[in-house]
Amino acid sequence: MSLDLAESRQAPSAMTQDQPAIEVRGITHRYQTGRGEVLALRDINLSVAPGRFVGLVGPSGCGKSSLLMMMAGLVRPSEGSVAVAGAPVTRPAPERLGVVFQEASLLPWRTALENVAFPLKLRGVPRAEREARAGQLLHLVGLKGFEHRHPHELSGGMKQRVAIARGFCQDPPVLLMDEPFAALDEQTRMTLGDELLRIWDRHRKTVVFVTHGLTEAVYLCDEVVVLSGRPGEVLARIEIDLPRPRTWEMMATEHFGRLREQIWSLIRRQA
Amino acid sequence: MSATAAIPAREARRWRLSPVALRWLCLAALLALWEVAPRAGWVPQVILSPPSAALASGFAEWDFFASALAFTFGEILVSLCFAYGLGGLLGLVIGLSPFGRRAALPLVSSLYALPLVVIYPVMTAWFGIGPASKVWFASLYGIFPVILATAAGVQLVDRNLITMARAQGAGFWPMMAEVIIPAALPAVISGLRVGGALVTVGVVVAEMLASTDGIGFLITQNRTMFRTPQVYFGILLVLVLAGTLDTLISRLERRASRWRPQQDNAHE
Ligand SMILES: Nc1ncnc2c1ncn2[C@@H]1O[C@H](COP(=O)(O)OP(=O)(O)OP(=O)(O)O)[C@@H](O)[C@H]1O
Ligand SMILES: [Mg+2]
Numbered sequence: 424m425s426l427d428l429a430e431s432r433q434a435p436s437a438m439t440q441d442q443p444a445i446e447v448r449g450i451t452h453r454y455q456t457g458r459g460e461v462l463a464l465r466d467i468n469l470s471v472a473p474g475r476f477v478g479l480v481g482p483s484g485c486g487k488s489s490l491l492m493m494m495a496g497l498v499r500p501s502e503g504s505v506a507v508a509g510a511p512v513t514r515p516a517p518e519r520l521g522v523v524f525q526e527a528s529l530l531p532w533r534t535a536l537e538n539v540a541f542p543l544k545l546r547g548v549p550r551a552e553r554e555a556r557a558g559q560l561l562h563l564v565g566l567k568g569f570e571h572r573h574p575h576e577l578s579g580g581m582k583q584r585v586a587i588a589r590g591f592c593q594d595p596p597v598l599l600m601d602e603p604f605a606a607l608d609e610q611t612r613m614t615l616g617d618e619l620l621r622i623w624d625r626h627r628k629t630v631v632f633v634t635h636g637l638t639e640a641v642y643l644c645d646e647v648v649v650l651s652g653r654p655g656e657v658l659a660r661i662e663i664d665l666p667r668p669r670t671w672e673m674m675a676t677e678h679f680g681r682l683r684e685q686i687w688s689l690i691r692r693q694a
Numbered sequence: 695m696s697a698t699a700a701i702p703a704r705e706a707r708r709w710r711l712s713p714v715a716l717r718w719l720c721l722a723a724l725l726a727l728w729e730v731a732p733r734a735g736w737v738p739q740v741i742l743s744p745p746s747a748a749l750a751s752g753f754a755e756w757d758f759f760a761s762a763l764a765f766t767f768g769e770i771l772v773s774l775c776f777a778y779g780l781g782g783l784l785g786l787v788i789g790l791s792p793f794g795r796r797a798a799l800p801l802v803s804s805l806y807a808l809p810l811v812v813i814y815p816v817m818t819a820w821f822g823i824g825p826a827s828k829v830w831f832a833s834l835y836g837i838f839p840v841i842l843a844t845a846a847g848v849q850l851v852d853r854n855l856i857t858m859a860r861a862q863g864a865g866f867w868p869m870m871a872e873v874i875i876p877a878a879l880p881a882v883i884s885g886l887r888v889g890g891a892l893v894t895v896g897v898v899v900a901e902m903l904a905s906t907d908g909i910g911f912l913i914t915q916n917r918t919m920f921r922t923p924q925v926y927f928g929i930l931l932v933l934v935l936a937g938t939l940d941t942l943i944s945r946l947e948r949r950a951s952r953w954r955p956q957q958d959n960a961h962e
Binding site: 492495497515516517518521522524526528530531532533541542544545546573575576593 | 852854855857858859860861862863864868872873876877953954955
């Protein structure tokens with residue numbers, strides 16, 4: 424079940440190694456609500472080097488999704504700024520940066536195939552071409568045979584997989600994923616995790632991956648950023664120095680356990 | 695546990711009347727009563743003529759009725775274009791912005807609640823008693839539910855879908871075509887249904903009040919001459935017109951909601 428995305432392989436681009444793929448400078452964010460202001464994030468500084476796989480963990484409500492929205496140019500931070508590949512982010516730029524949302528956010532009147540192909544449709548890619556690619560991606564996430572189902576005919580985990588496939592569809596160099604595996608069973612989660620690592624490795628994508636799963640975070644990431652409870656602040660950045668490629672056996676090692684424990688103790692103190 | 699036990703018990707009943715069959719049965723009973731009541735002398739025939747008599751005398755003057763029907767149909771068609779086109783557009787504009795909603799929705803709702811028929815005489819003064827005044831009146835009469843339903847439908851679009859499409863770089867028109875309009879469509883169509891019924895009412899009532907042609911005009915004229923069967927034939931024609939329009943909209947509704955989960959298994 425492997426898929427070569429080479430037809431649309433990303434050129435290594437002008438991105439130099441010393442220029443961060445994502446740079447967050449001094450982001451503070453307040454939401455205006457009916458009952459006054461909510462300080463969601465405080466003075467976040469974060470730099471993600473190109474090709475890195477970075478995890479984002481923290482207690483619920485600490486502003487992980489909000490931070491991702493700002494990186495994607497969907498929410499303007501109250502203070503501070505974001506740059507992607509050196510260019511300031513002012514609006515969504517789907518060809519540079521893709522998002523997989525926490526809610527699957529599928530168009531209910533479109534089939535799974537059409538949902539995956541949606542980003543390409545917006546870019547005017549001919550139907551046959553975009554659906555061929557969408558079909559491959561559905562195969563990749565294990566949904567062969569479900570191409571023509573509508574979202575209401577799919578389970579929560581299947582919907583989430585369609586959303587993941589849609590995230591890959593444009594093959595952007597930077598991918599932001601907000602708890603993409605949250606609705607999946609353990610086995611699918613591990614399989615898709617490996618698939619994600621494979622794509623990431625082959626195409627040298629930069630990934631920011633929000634998760635509540637610490638095992639998943641350690642298994643997938645180069646680095647895990649731990650945020651504090653609301654208002655979210657960067658508590659620690661933990662380097663995951665496990666060798667690549669990662670294997671499932673590594674999870675049983677003492678080192679893996681220590682890294683996981685280290686993150687857990689930071690988060691536990693927040694609650 | 696008790697719930698699961700209850701189901702087989704109900705299933706065990708020997709024969710069941712389907713809702714559709716019951717509906718047709720009621721209709722048939724009503725028709726039979728309508729036919730029998732005047733014939734048996736329960737109701738004077740000047741007040742209620744049996745459907746068979748209405749059809750017979752109507753078809754005897756068919757040319758007359760046909761041209762009136764075509765006239766009324768034309769007026770309805772033009773009024774529908776205005777009510778749907780303008781109403782849909784206004785509904786979109788109002789529904790899309792919080793400013794528009796706050797500014798216009800209360801006004802539209804109150805206008806909708808008014809008995810607009812009181813302004814029809816004014817319209818005949820402005821536009822004469824020809825088709826123009828009917829079209830103006832019926833369009834106005836039918837436009838409000840279309841505006842309200844469209845505005846409500848647009849408002850209810852899932853915010854997550856809008857965010858998702860924005861993240862994919864969708865501009866104004868793709869956002870409209872791919873997200874907003876499909877999401878609002880079921881609500882819009884229910885507005886079209888009410889608006890369509892009101893347009894039909896508007897045209898016929900306007901014809902009955904002041905005009906020189908059309909089904910409404912024929913109904914009034916025949917009534918003043920006590921030609922009761924012809925009056926009922928006119929009424930039947932209006933029913934057929936309204937029924938046809940409603941059927942067309944139901945078709946549209948079914949087409950537009952094919953993707954949705956089946957709510958119940960109402961077999962039509
Ligand atoms: N649109 C909004 N308006 C007002 N407050 C908001 C809005 N979005 C988020 N918040 C608040 O900002 C805080 C951070 O929310 P966010 O969704 O970013 O958290 P999160 O870390 O992703 O949480 P979770 O892990 O549960 O998904 C929360 O307290 C939330 O109530
Ligand atoms: Mg979140």
